[in-house]
Every structure is written in C-alpha cells, then in structure tokens.
Amino acid sequence: MNHWLTAPVLIPLIGAFLQxxxxxxxxxxxxxxGLATTGLLLVSTVxxxxxxxxxxxxxxxxxxxxxxxxxxxxxDRLAALMLFIxxxxxxxxxxxxxxxxxVSSRQFHALFLFQLMGxxxxxxxxxxxxxxxxxxxxxxxxxxxxLHGEGTARTVPGLHYVVLNLAGSALFLxxxxxxxxxxxxxxxxxLARIIPTLNSGDLPLVEAGGMILxxxxxxxxxxxxxxxxxxxxxASATAPVAALFAVMTKVGVYAIIRVYTLIxxxxxxxxxxLGMDWVFPLALLTMVVGVIGMMGSSGLRTMVAxxxxxxxxxxxAAFSLVSEAGLSSALFYTVHTTWVAAGLFxxxxxxxxxxxxxxxxxxxxxxxxxxxxxxxxFMLGAVSAAGLPPLSGFFAKLLIMSAAVPGLQxxxxxxxxxxxxxxxxxxxxxxxxxxxxxxxxxxxxxxxxLNFPHTVGAGALxxxxxxxxxxxxxxxxxxxATAEQLRDTSAYIGILxxxxxxxxxx
Amino acid sequence: xxxxxxxxxxxxxxxGVYLVLRARTFPxxxxxTLLSYGVNLFLFSTGRLMSGAQPxxxxxxxxxxxxxxxxxLTAIVIGFAMTAFVxxxxxxxxxxxxxxxxxxxxxxxxxxxxxxxxxPREETGQ
Numbered sequence: 001m002n003h004w005l006t007a008p009v010l011i012p013l014i015g016a017f018l019q020x021x022x023x024x025x026x027x028x029x030x031x032x033x034g035l036a037t038t039g040l041l042l043v044s045t046v047x048x049x050x051x052x053x054x055x056x057x058x059x060x061x062x063x064x065x066x067x068x069x070x071x072x073x074x075x076d077r078l079a080a081l082m083l084f085i086x087x088x089x090x091x092x093x094x095x096x097x098x099x100x101x102x103v104s105s106r107q108f109h110a111l112f113l114f115q116l117m118g119x120x121x122x123x124x125x126x127x128x129x130x131x132x133x134x135x136x137x138x139x140x141x142x143x144x145x146x147l148h149g150e151g152t153a154r155t156v157p158g159l160h161y162v163v164l165n166l167a168g169s170a171l172f173l174x175x176x177x178x179x180x181x182x183x184x185x186x187x188x189x190x191l192a193r194i195i196p197t198l199n200s201g202d203l204p205l206v207e208a209g210g211m212i213l214x215x216x217x218x219x220x221x222x223x224x225x226x227x228x229x230x231x232x233x234x235a236s237a238t239a240p241v242a243a244l245f246a247v248m249t250k251v252g253v254y255a256i257i258r259v260y261t262l263i264x265x266x267x268x269x270x271x272x273x274l275g276m277d278w279v280f281p282l283a284l285l286t287m288v289v290g291v292i293g294m295m296g297s298s299g300l301r302t303m304v305a306x307x308x309x310x311x312x313x314x315x316x317a318a319f320s321l322v323s324e325a326g327l328s329s330a331l332f333y334t335v336h337t338t339w340v341a342a343g344l345f346x347x348x349x350x351x352x353x354x355x356x357x358x359x360x361x362x363x364x365x366x367x368x369x370x371x372x373x374x375x376x377x378f379m380l381g382a383v384s385a386a387g388l389p390p391l392s393g394f395f396a397k398l399l400i401m402s403a404a405v406p407g408l409q410x411x412x413x414x415x416x417x418x419x420x421x422x423x424x425x426x427x428x429x430x431x432x433x434x435x436x437x438x439x440x441x442x443x444x445x446x447x448x449x450l451n452f453p454h455t456v457g458a459g460a461l462x463x464x465x466x467x468x469x470x471x472x473x474x475x476x477x478x479x480x481a482t483a484e485q486l487r488d489t490s491a492y493i494g495i496l497x498x499x500x501x502x503x504x505x506x
Numbered sequence: 507x508x509x510x511x512x513x514x515x516x517x518x519x520x521x522g523v524y525l526v527l528r529a530r531t532f533p534x535x536x537x538x539t540l541l542s543y544g545v546n547l548f549l550f551s552t553g554r555l556m557s558g559a560q561p562x563x564x565x566x567x568x569x570x571x572x573x574x575x576x577x578x579l580t581a582i583v584i585g586f587a588m589t590a591f592v593x594x595x596x597x598x599x600x601x602x603x604x605x606x607x608x609x610x611x612x613x614x615x616x617x618x619x620x621x622x623x624x625x626p627r628e629e630t631g632q
Contacts, residue, residue, distance in 0.1 A: 129577055136584045143591060152602035156610040159531070159599050162592055163608075166538050167526060169588070173545045173581055180574065181552035 001501055004051065005060040005073045007044040008083050008120035011037060016113035023106040031098055034109035038087070038094045041116065045080070045087040052080035053478070055485055059126065059495040066500050067126070068187035074126035074495055077482040081331065082123040082254050085338050086247050089461070090116050096346050096457030097240035105148055115141035115244065122251050126495065128179070128186040131255065132172050135220070139165050142248060149238045157232045164219070164229050172216045178209030189493045192262050196269035203270055210264050214256070214275045221252030221312050223279070224286040231293060234305035239349030242301070243342035243461070249312050250338055257319060261327070261486045273322055280320040280409070284416045286313030291420045294427040300348040300360040303431060304341060307385055310420055311337035317413060318400040327483035329399035332476055336384070336392040336468055343461030344381040350374050350458055351435065356444035362431045367439040370450050375436045377462050382428035384465040387421040392468035397421065399476065507555055511547070518544035531596035531606045538592060542585040550578045 015037030022030055051058070052075050060073040094112060102108040118138025125131050143165075147158045180186055182202045183194045198206060219226040230249070234242045256279075264274035290310035297303035315337070318330035348360055351374055358365035368374070384391035397417055404410040468475060485491070518540050525537025553571030561572035596606070603610035 129580070133580065133584070136588070140587065140591065143595075147595070147598075155595070155599045155602045156608075159592075159595055159608065162595055163526070163534055163538065166588055166592065167541070169584075170538075170541050170545045173549055176577075177545075177549045177552040177574075180577075184571075186573075 001064075001498065002058045002060055002075070004044075004048065005058060005075050005124060008041060008048065008087070008124065009073075009117055011041045011044060012113040012117040012120065015040075016110045016117065019110035019113060020107070023110075027103070030109055031102065034102075034113065035091075035094055035098075037113055038091045038116070041120075042084075042087040042091050045083040048075060049080045049084045051075070052077050053481075055481060057491055057495050059498045061498065061500060064500050064502070067496050067498065068185045068190035071130050072126040072187070072189075072495065072498075073124040074188075074492070075124065076492070077478065077485050078254070078257065078331070079123045081335070081478070081482060082250070083120055085250070085335055086116065086119050086123070088464075089247055089338060089342050090244060092457045092460050093240040093244045093342065093346075095453045096243070096349075097238075098453045099451060100454075101149065101238045101240050107144070108148060111141050111144040111148065112244070115145060117141075119247065119251060123254060126188050128176055128188060128191070128259075132169070132176060135172070135251075136169065138248070138251065139169075142245065145241045145244070146233060146237050148241060154236045157236045160229055161233045168216050168219045171212055171219075175209045175212035175216060178205055178212070182206050182209075187496075188258070188262055189496050192265075192267070192489050193493050193496070195263060195271060196267060198269070200270070207271055207274065210259075210271065210274045213259065214279075217252045217255045217259070218279075218282075219252070221249050221256065221316065222286075222309055223252075223312065223316060224282045224289060227286060227289065227309055227312075230309055231297075231302050231305040234308065234345075235299065235301040239346055240457075242305070243345040246308060246338050246342040246345065249308055250315075250334055253312060253315050253319075253334065256316065257327070257330070257486070262489050262492055265489055266322070266487070267489050276320045276322055279316055283313045283315075283317035283320060284412060286310075287317065287416050287420045288313075291423045291427070294424050297427070297431075298362060300351060300362060300431060300435070301345070303362075303427060304344045304348055307344065307424065308341050310424060311341060311385075314397070314400065314417065314420075317416070318403060321403055321405070321409070321413075323403060323405070324480075324483045324487055325403035326400070327486060328476065328479040329396070329403045331479040331482055332399050333396040335475065335479075336396045336465065339461050339464040339468075340381055340384045340393065343458060343464070344378075344385060346454075346458035346461060347374065347377045347381055350450065350454060351378065353448040354444070355435075362434050364434060364438045364440050366442040366444050368436075368444065371436060373450070373455075375432070377459060378432060378436070380465065381462050382425075382432060384462075386425040386428055387417075388425065390469060392465045392472070395469065395472050507557075511551055511555060515544050515547050515551070518547070529607055529609075531599060531608055534608060535589070535592055535596055539589055542581075542589070546578050546581055546585070549581060550574055 058075040062071045115138055118134050118141055122131060122134035125134055143162050146161060147154050182205050183191055185191060222230040234245055264271050266272050287310050290306050290313055293306035294303050315330045315334055318326045352360040354368040355365050384393040387393035387397040401414055401417060404413045522537045522541030522544055525533045528534055553574035556570055559568040559570040560566055561570050563569050600606045605611055
C-alpha cells in the first residue's frame with residue numbers, strides 16, 4: 001500500500017471542486033488556484049516518476065479491499081511516464097489558457113482539472129471496469145472543454161464527437177461483459193493470470209471481447225477506420241484545449257499498450273499478441289491517410305490535427321512490431337510527439353491571433369506582427385514533427401526504424417515512415433512559406449499583442465523538443481527499462497499478493 | 507429464460523443501432539438510449555441468469571454474482587448523465603444551426619448553400 005499513488009487523482013479532484021464552488025470568485029484568484037493545482041500535480045508526478053524508476057510495482061487498494069476483489073491503482077514505469085507527460089503538458093496549456101480562453105466561461109478551470117483527473121485515473125488504474133469509469137470522467141470533461149468558447153462553430157463537431165464516444169462506451173461495456181462472463185474478474189493482474197489457463201471452449205468469447213476492446217481503444221486513439229472524427233473536432237476546439245487533447249489520443253494508445261502487453265501479451269497462451277497482425281497494417285495506413293490530410297488542409301489547425309493522426313499511426317506501428325526495441329521506441333516517440341503536437345497547436349493559435357481575418361487559413365495576408373519570433377517557433381515545431389535532424393523527432397523515428405526486423409515488415413515500415421516524414425515536410429514548408437513569406441499590401445486591424453503566458457506556454461512546449469535531444473540518453477534508458485518491465489508480466493501479477501494494511505500484524 | 511433475454515437484448519441493440527444511423531438528432535438520442543438499455547441488460551446477464559438467488563453467500567442454497575449488478579448500476583448512472591448531456595447538446599445544435607440534422611444542415615440545403623456562396627453556414631448565418 002502506497003498512499004502517494006492517489007495524489008495525481010486527488011490533487012486535480014480537490015482543485016476542481018474548489019473551482020466549481022468559486023465560479024463567482026475574482027478571476028485572478030481562480031487563476032492562481034488553478035495554476036497552483038496544476039503545478040502541484042507536476043511536482044507529484046515527478047516524485048512518482050522517481051519512485052517508479054526502481055522498477056518495482058506499487059499498488060494502492062481502495063478501502064483496503066485486497067485485489068482482485070477491490071479496485072487497485074498500480075504505479076509502474078509506464079504509468080509514471082504517462083502521468084509526467086500529461087502533467088507537464090497540462091501546466092503549459094493551463095498557462096496558455098490565461099487571458100483569452102478562460103475569460104469566456106466561469107467553469108473552464110474546473111473542467112480542465114476534471115479532465116486531468118480522468119486522464120490520471122486512466123493511467124493509474126489496474127482494473128478494466130475502473131478504466132471505463134476513468135474514460136467516462138475524462139470524456140465528459142472533454143465534451144465540456146470542446147464546446148467551450150464563444151460562437152456556434154463548435155456545436156456540430158461537438159455533437160459528432162459526443163455521439164461517437166457514447167457508441168464507443170457501449171462497445172467498451174459489451175467487451176468488458178464478454179471478458180467477465182468467462183473469467184469472472186476484471187482486475188488486470190487477475191485477468192493476466194487467468195487467460196493463459198482458459199480451456200479452448202471459452203477462448204472464442206474472450207477473443208471476441210478482446211478484439212472489441214481493441215476497437216474501442218482504436219476509436220480513442222483514432223486508428224484508421226475510426227480516425228475521421230479527429231481533425232474536425234480538434235481543429236474547432238480552442239487552442240489550449242486542442243493542445244491538451246494531444247494527450248487524449250495517447251490515452252487510447254496507453255490502453256492498447258497496457259492491455260495488449262499484460263492481458264493479451266506474449267504470455268497469454270492461445271491468445272498471445274491478439275490483434276497485433278491487424279494493428280500493424282492499419283497503423284501504416286493511418287500514417288498514409290494522415291499525411292494526405294496534412295497535404296490537403298486549408299487551415300493550419302486542421303494540418304496539426306492531421307499531424308496528431310500521423311503520430312498515432314507511428315506509435316502503433318512501432319508497438320505492433322511486438323519487440324522490446326519497438327515498444328521502447330514507441331514510448332520515446334510518444335513523449336516527443338505529445339509535446340511537439342501540443343506546442344504546434346499553441347503556435348498556430350498565436351499565428352491566427354496576429355493575422356486578423358485571415359486567421360489560421362493557409363492564404364496570403366498582410367505581414368503579421370512579431371513575424372520573426374513566431375515563425376522560428378513554427379519552424380522548430382515543424383522540423384521536429386517532420387522528423388528532421390537535429391531535433392527530437394529525428395531521434396524518435398530513428399529508434400523506431402532501427403527497431404524493425406529485416407524483412408517485409410522492415411520494408412513496409414521504413415517506406416511509410418520516410419514517405420510520411422517527407423510529405424509532412426512538404427506540407428509544413430508550403431504552409432509556412434505562404435503564411436510567413438508571401439505577404440500582400442495592407443494592414444491588419446488591431447492584431448493582438450503577444451503576452452507573457454501565451455509566449456511561455458507555446459515556447460516551452462516547442463523547447464521541449466530541444467530538451468528531449470539533450471536528455472535523449474536518460475530518456476531512452478528509461479523507455480528501454482519500461483519496455484523490459486512491460487514484457488515481464490509475472491511481476492505485475494505479483495500485485496495480487498500486495499499485503500493489505502493490518503494484515504501483517506494479525 | 508435465456509432465449510427470451512437474448513432476443514430482448516438483440517432487438518434493443520438492433521433498434522438502437524438503426525436509430526443511431528438516422529440523420530436527425532432526436533432519433534440518434536433515442537437510439538443511444540436503446541443501445542445503452544441493451545448493453546445494461548447484456549452486462550447484467552454476464553453473471554448468469556437465475557431466479558430466486560440472492561447475491562449473498564449463505565442466505566440460500568444458490569447465490570447470484572453481485573459484481574455484474576454493481577457494474578450495471580454504475581453503467582446506468584453514467585449512461586443517464588451522458589443521455590442528459592446529449593439531449594442538451596442536440597437542443598443547442600438545433601438552436602445554433604436552425605436545423606435538427608446531425609450535420610447542422612440537411613443535404614438539400616447544403617447544395618443550395620454551396621451554389622450561392624462558398625462560406626460555411628456558421629459564418630453566413632450570423
């Protein structure tokens with residue numbers, strides 16, 4: 001039992017409750033409190049990251065009910081890494097929201113913190129049904145955040161997003177029911193213990209349940225046939241929300257990595273590596289479709305939204321190589337792409353604010369203010385996202401490509417990754433040269449001035465790409481260790497033997 | 507009992523999926539509700555169907571599994587909140603776009619819009 005595990009769930013929960021009751025408090029007080037909550041969350045996740053780095057599993061059982069009967073939170077390297085990525089991203093998004101996004105509605109800070117609570121619960125939980133509850137918490141907060149803001153442009157994409165995710169929740173419950181009806185448990189460790197021992201008569205039901213579960217996670221992650229909701233929803237959201245949503249697809253990716261290494265991983269007997277032969281080609285196709293979407297975008301926001309699709313394809317392609325090196329490189333790429341894509345969303349919002357009525361559309365317009373500073377940030381983000389040296393995207397893609405085993409798989413992976421990188425570079429160069437260089441005469445009516453929180457929020461996320469380059473050694477050591485830990489499922493099953501409080505005395 | 511139960515779940519899901527695929531928001535909302543009824547019944551049946559069995563060990567000879575009942579309760583509460591939200595959202599869409607089509611405009615109107623102007627409806631409507 002380790003009580004620190006509840007911190008990433010409790011801190012945003014308490015912060016959000018305070019915000020709910022403080023709807024009419026002065027804005028400066030709400031902002032200070034909101035930022036303090038996110039800051040405290042970052043501190044707690046750094047603490048958990050250092051704690052998880054010793055490679056052991058820590059569990060927290062709610063109400064002192066021993067697993068598999070109670071619900072447990074489990075901390076390992078993967079969960080700690082995802083918590084840290086989210087908390088750092090959230091701090092800069094929260095900073096960016098000050099001044100413009102949080103003015104239009106009283107409940108922005110509360111929704112933002114509830115979203116973080118749902119995300120953290122999804123990363124920490126060791127129970128399949130609790131994962132469903134965490135998904136619902138983060139989804140209902142995300143519905144509010146997506147519709148947040150002035151104007152009517154968001155209601156239709158918002159409706160599509162909500163209906164799609166409600167259908168996804170129904171599928172999630174169906175798959176959970178199918179798995180429970182055979183195994184009689186929903187604790188992930190217990191499932192990993194039971195599934196290799198199932199007799200052949202029960203296998204088809206669990207297999208079908210596992211595949212439906214993959215569909216649900218693929219919908220959250222926006223894998224190919226289920227990808228088309230994403231660009232419209234992300235492009236219509238306000239910038240800090242879109243940037244925070246960069247981690248929402250990664251929740252789907254996290255759930256795929258967790259469930260399909262632990263429960264349906266290599267030790268799952270007859271169901272070993274369930275669905276991975278589907279994920280690999282679909283991930284490659286996702287990259288292709290994503291990059292076509294980038295080439296065809298008429299606005300910068302839509303282009304970055306398609307970039308999120310491309311990155312999901314890249315992560316899942318690396319994961320479905322089913323090797324330790326592939327898993328490690330997928331995690332390294334996740335760290336890079338979450339921060340860089342979010343940073344690009346924020347930079348695009350800065351661009352749109354400086355261009356008057358042209359906004360984020362890729363058209364010629366009068367010369368914008370602060371062109372040098374913003375264009376350098378856009379260039380750094382684009383170079384990193386396209387995967388050119390010397391920024392983090394290059395190293396991440398290099399790791400993925402070197403993880404492929406020679407053969408047909410390698411040929412397909414290399415061809416698609418290199419082609420996607422090249423075409424996204426073309427898309428970024430075209431957009432950048434039109435937006436920054438081709439100016440027409442005229443002037444922009446009252447462009448907004450750059451202010452401190454916006455500049456720091458966007459700049460810091462882009463600068464993370466450079467920071468990853470300098471920390472590449474320790475980071476890849478960490479992801480290697482994470483991959484090794486994930487492959488050893490017997491250690492995760494060991495949390496079933498976690499002593500409860502008071503048991504050792506009796 | 508199993509056959510009747512399975513047929514009920516099947517017809518609820520069938521009607522739900524059919525209605526979700528409709529083009530107006532009201533049938534979609536009703537479809538989502540029916541789908542969640544079907545799913546809740548399905549979840550309930552995963553603990554095996556039996557009558558006269560309490561979910562308490564020792565009270566009778568046979569006992570039923572309490573966990574699916576707890577899961578269904580959670581799913582009902584969440585589903586209820588989500589339905590309330592989607593109802594409000596579809597009313598808002600109806601108010602914002604002046605149409606209850608799921609895309610904001612119906613097919614015929616959209617072709618008319620495109621022939622007169624290239625701007626999307628959100629901007630022309632203001």
